[in-house]
Amino acid sequence: MRAVIFGASGLLGRSVLRAFADTNVTGAGFRRSNGLVRVDATSASDVERLLDRDRPDVVVNCVGERRPAAWASTPDQARGRNVDAARVITESARQRKARLLHISSDYVFDGKSAPYRPNDRPSPLNVYGRWKLLAEQVVLAACPDAAILRLPVLYGPAQFAAETNLTDIARQVSLGARLELDDVCVRYPTHVDEAAEVCRRLAEALLHGQCTASVIHWSAAQGFTKYRLALVVAHRFGLSDERIRAGEADAARGDRPLDCRLVCQGLPAAFGSVHRRPFRTEFPSVVEPWLLSPRPVES
Ligand SMILES: NC(=O)c1ccc[n+]([C@@H]2O[C@H](COP(=O)([O-])OP(=O)(O)OC[C@H]3O[C@@H](n4cnc5c(N)ncnc54)[C@H](OP(=O)(O)O)[C@@H]3O)[C@@H](O)[C@H]2O)c1
Numbered sequence: 274m275r276a277v278i279f280g281a282s283g284l285l286g287r288s289v290l291r292a293f294a295d296t297n298v299t300g301a302g303f304r305r306s307n308g309l310v311r312v313d314a315t316s317a318s319d320v321e322r323l324l325d326r327d328r329p330d331v332v333v334n335c336v337g338e339r340r341p342a343a344w345a346s347t348p349d350q351a352r353g354r355n356v357d358a359a360r361v362i363t364e365s366a367r368q369r370k371a372r373l374l375h376i377s378s379d380y381v382f383d384g385k386s387a388p389y390r391p392n393d394r395p396s397p398l399n400v401y402g403r404w405k406l407l408a409e410q411v412v413l414a415a416c417p418d419a420a421i422l423r424l425p426v427l428y429g430p431a432q433f434a435a436e437t438n439l440t441d442i443a444r445q446v447s448l449g450a451r452l453e454l455d456d457v458c459v460r461y462p463t464h465v466d467e468a469a470e471v472c473r474r475l476a477e478a479l480l481h482g483q484c485t486a487s488v489i490h491w492s493a494a495q496g497f498t499k500y501r502l503a504l505v506v507a508h509r510f511g512l513s514d515e516r517i518r519a520g521e522a523d524a525a526r527g528d529r530p531l532d533c534r535l536v537c538q539g540l541p542a543a544f545g546s547v548h549r550r551p552f553r554t555e556f557p558s559v560v561e562p563w564l565l566s567p568r569p570v571e572s
Contacts, residue, residue, distance in 0.1 A: 274480060277301065277327055277371075279314050279362055280335030284436055285376065285427055288469035289333055293476070299327050303336075314358035320365045331476040332366040333374045334359060337405075344400050352404055359408035363415045372479040373412065373419040374472060379492070381406045381423065384458070384530020391423070391488040391539045399528040413487055420475050420484050422468075425492045425535060428556065429465030434563040438462075442499060443506045443560035451516045456500035457524035459532040463493040464550040464559075471540075471547055478541040489539035495552050496534065499523070509557055510564060 274296040280286040281300030290300040301323060302309040312319045314336045324332070338344070338354035359375060366373045380402035381395035397403045412419050428439040435441045439462055445452055471491045478484040497505070500519045507514040523529040 274331060274476065275327060275329045276331045276333065276476060277323060277329040278333045278335060279312065279320075279358070280337065280376075281309050282306065283335055283337075284429060284431070285424075285465050285468060286335035288429060288465040289335055289472050292466070292469040292473040293333075299323070299329070314362055315353045317361050317365065320361050324365050324369050324371065328369070329371050330480055331374065332362060332371045333376070333472055333476065334362045335376050336362070337376065337378075339378070339401065341401070348400070351401075355401070355404035356408045356411065360411045360415070363412045363419065366419075367416045372476070373416050374475055374479065375408070375412045375419055375421050376472075377409050377421050377423045377488075378402070378405045379423055379425045379461075379533035379535050380530060381409065382530060382533045384533045387532040387534040388536045389490070389533060390536045391486060391490050398530055402530075409488070417487070418479075419487070420479055421488045422471065422475060423488065423490050423535060424468050425461040425463055425533065427465050427468060428462045428559055430559065431563070437559075438499065439502060439506075439556065440560055440563045442503050444563045444565060446503050446506050446512055446514075446517065447510070447564035449513060449516060451518075452503060453518040453520040453522065454499040454503050455521055455523035456498045456519035457521045457531065458529055459496040459498055459534070461492045461494070461496050461534060462502070462552055462556075463491070464552075464555050467491075467493070467547060467550045474544055474547070475540075478544060483541040483544075485541065486539035490535035490537050491540075491547075492535040492537060493549075493552060496532070497552075505553075505556070506560055510561075512564075 282302030282305035
């Protein structure tokens with residue numbers, strides 16, 4: 274199999290690249306292109322040049338912008354990463370008859386009536402969810418035989434603490450800082466390597482004509498609020514939880530879904546079972562590098 278992974282420098286893309294290591298794979302990054310091909314995925318000429326060079330059987334699009342600060346501060350750029358890049362990659366893949374796997378998000382749902390199946394009607398609450406939904410529509414309009422994989426919040430080996438919610442929360446817990454964290458909105462942190470394994474298998478299924486569903490859901494089963502995550506980290510590492518308070522900041526904003534639990538559906542029958550990575554066994558090695566020495570608590 275020849276594969277090209279766009280967004281291979283990102284949290285998910287790095288893991289997807291590893292999952293395709295047994296194939297003839299090329300990873301493309303943008304600002305972090307160390308060891309990767311540098312491609313601006315919003316530029317048709319950049320994308321076409323790479324696909325013409327490598328002639329992939331499968332293209333995986335892990336390009337996106339999922340940081341809320343970026344949606345607000347540079348919305349045109351964030352939209353470009355979520356929507357324009359999807360349009361360019363889809364069109365280029367279609368013209369070259371490569372099969373496409375596009376990554377989307379549980380934020381296409383409003384979180385008011387979980388659990389969600391792939392065919393349930395999306396109703397995004399915020400701009401990111403609207404971009405992700407628009408990208409899905411763009412992909413399927415141009416490339417009806419593409420596969421769209423919706424994922425919940427991810428965690429895994431991070432390059433910097435703020436790269437994932439979990440490592441960011443763990444660092445703050447380890448500092449002993451006063452923390453008030455949302456205890457209303459439930460998320461289903463899923464290990465990137467598990468998601469990457471699903472991508473690898475979907476790519477195989479796409480190539481062998483075994484992928485009949487357009488939209489596929491994958492998620493860990495266990496849900497946590499940010500507050501509960503902080504407590505789990507504190508208790509696992511013997512850190513004080515005295516300064517961690519339950520709040521409702523995310524829920525009170527009105528633009529963050531309450532609970533988008535995804536029903537894992539749409540996977541091809543021939544898929545076999547995916548190696549599940551339970552949160553409680555996986556999270557310690559992910560957060561440990563980011564724990565800092567606690568500061569003395571002010572009186
Ligand atoms: N992380 C999550 O919790 C989560 C949850 C659900 C769905 N998703 C979705 O999964 C996908 C991957 O997310 P992620 O967490 O891996 O994001 P990430 O860590 O922020 O990585 C984003 C990737 O997009 C690349 N990129 C940005 N602008 C680009 C451009 N103009 N041209 C080419 N590449 C560009 C980045 O490259 P450089 O850094 O090299 O510039 C990076 O490789 C996204 O579609 C996201 O919406 C993520």
